[in-house]
Amino acid sequence: MKRTMTLNLSDAEMSVLDAMCEEKGLSKTALVRQALRLYKSVDDRLARGEKVFVESADKSEKVELMVL
């Protein structure tokens, strides 16, 4: 079963959402769904005490993702 909700976003947030939908070829619903899946998968790992790192392209820098 699917449910409908209204989302209140600022102009700036809406323009980011529009741009990402355009870039990824996704509807707003699909983009928000993907964002939620990613957020939850990262948050679950952090909640289990795991760490999430972001590494620079040249591998010279590695930063721990503390809060999403």
Place this chain on the structure above:
Amino acid sequence: MKLHFTADWLRSHIEHDPDVDCDAGLPLRDAAPLERLMQERSRHQATAGQPSAASEHKTVVLFKLVHQLRRKDGLSIAQLAAKIRVDAAELEKVEKDPCYVPGPRTVHQLAEFIGVSARAVEQLTAASSAQNDNLTEAAHRFAASSDDLSKLSQAERRDLNDFVKVLASIDKKNG
């Protein structure tokens, strides 16, 4: 979900595909890892508000808790309802209908009668999304204890007291 291929497409390709292995990701040799995943899934579905074996179990425990409390004090449904000032018909539903979720006032009055928080009692209803492993395990043990209509035996009284203790300890943890 809709499949985006036709029966003809599938048949013609199967006939022409090479006769080779097609396994991917990781090898699957027994069912143990999948069983664990399925348990996670049913827990997840229970918290998403869908009916599942787990949510039914919680309701059965609430029924049993009310039932055993009445037996302990030798009270009929009407007597307990009068004592805790709730509708007797609703209390009867709690005992008889496994899917029935009592209203907040009934939960509150029951909790007061048992001497635990309303939150702890709420966790035993099908509407609850929060039930920690400790409580689930205690609830399973309690549900498995005997259930005849005579006066509570010593063992049953102990089971009931143990379960109420677990409920009370959960109150403290949750503040």
Place this chain on the structure above:
Amino acid sequence: MKELVDRVFLLNRATGRFEDADLYHGLDSTNLAHIEGRWRPLFELRRREAKASLQTLAEVNAEDAHWEWGKKALAALNDPFLFDFFVLECGGSTQAILMTRKGGQDCFSRHPEHQRLPLIYVEFLATAPWNRPKLVAEPTYKGAGRALVGTAVSLSLEEEFGGRIGLHSLPGAEVFYRDAIGMTDLGADSEGVHKGLRYFELSSRDAATFLSVQH
């Protein structure tokens, strides 16, 4: 626990005829019982036979190391919110299982045509041991891989991912994904849980070809 998606077909190699197969979304205790009671004994028997006949376990795709690592990888997956199961039943038994992931790690494209776009990642596609040409001399059903890859591509389209899917082929199956399905071989992973396995992707463009071309 599971619901019928559609009726598909598998080719019975012994009779040369197609048989109806039920494709389900989700899996239940019957499927697990089949894996435990029918798949597992055959794997174990075949491993003992391979050892006795001096075949290497790699030759029959039955290396213990792979399974040990597979169990660990599965144990790490505990968020059902992200996963879908599909099972293929035919002839009264579970013939194959597909587990897909639709968000989080591994769901970003590595394909040069559309890097970072979302895709359906195949966590595993497993066929019953009696259907595996490398494991048994006379495999029973053919087509489970094709039907389940078609299912993963369908899920990708339903999720608005343009039919894109990604997976790590197990040794011996590379030819199926590269030549039969038409996926792009993006090389072997150098680190992580799939170290040494080749990663394949079906791009949006190749997904359209995959579904439209018929023999």
